[in-house]
């Protein structure tokens with residue numbers, strides 16, 4: 251078995267243990283393998299080990315890798331998730347090439363993604379990125395802007411609002427990790443109480459995925475625990 255296959259098994263075991271502890275069903279949590287900085291060969295190894303959903307942060311790198319994977323495995327049912335910062339002049343290839351976008355933080359980007367989603371494709375799945383730490387330097391919509399943005403997104407024809415995403419402060423203490431994730435969960439609960447349909451909480455990475463699962467994560471985004479140490483971030 252390849253190293254990547256072994257690491258995928260280890261991450262799956264961590265997810266399984268965390269979901270047991272939380273009294274949750276393993277099947278309610280999707281593992282998104284974050285392949286940024288790693289070559290198409292690493293993605294192909296993960297696919298061979300059964301992984302289907304991949305996350306990428308940088309558009310050109312992603313497009314090159316997606317083309318290489320499609321050339322090697324034209325029929326593989328791969329899901330690509332865009333999880334990086336979005337420049338407004340780069341929305342068209344994101345709208346055409348991805349199944350999910352986790353990092354929408356303003357309406358203008360959402361409008362462009364909807365307009366540019368090619369006819370005949372399923373609606374693009376969207377998460378609103380939320381700044382749960384409140385620091386001005388962090389990306390994501392402010393918590394008090396999320397409801398209005400969510401309502402606007404539900405009106406766009408070629409998008410499907412799925413949920414919220416956050417990248418909290420790096421914390422080593424599990425109680426502190428959980429506090430950041432709990433803020434996202436409570437925000438989502440509030441939106442649902444207001445009639446907005448959401449089924450996704452995208453939160454948790456290699457170092458804090460157990461805390462995220464304890465707080466209700468439905469997608470964990472895991473890079474280094476699967477692929478190893480990156481040569482950039």
Ligand SMILES: *Cc1c(COP(=O)(O)O)cnc(C)c1O
Nearest residue numbers: 284307333455456471472473474
């Ligand atoms: C890189 C990245 C990840 C994966 O981080 P690891 O710590 O390597 O698991 C998850 N989410 C986002 C948004 C990222 O940029």
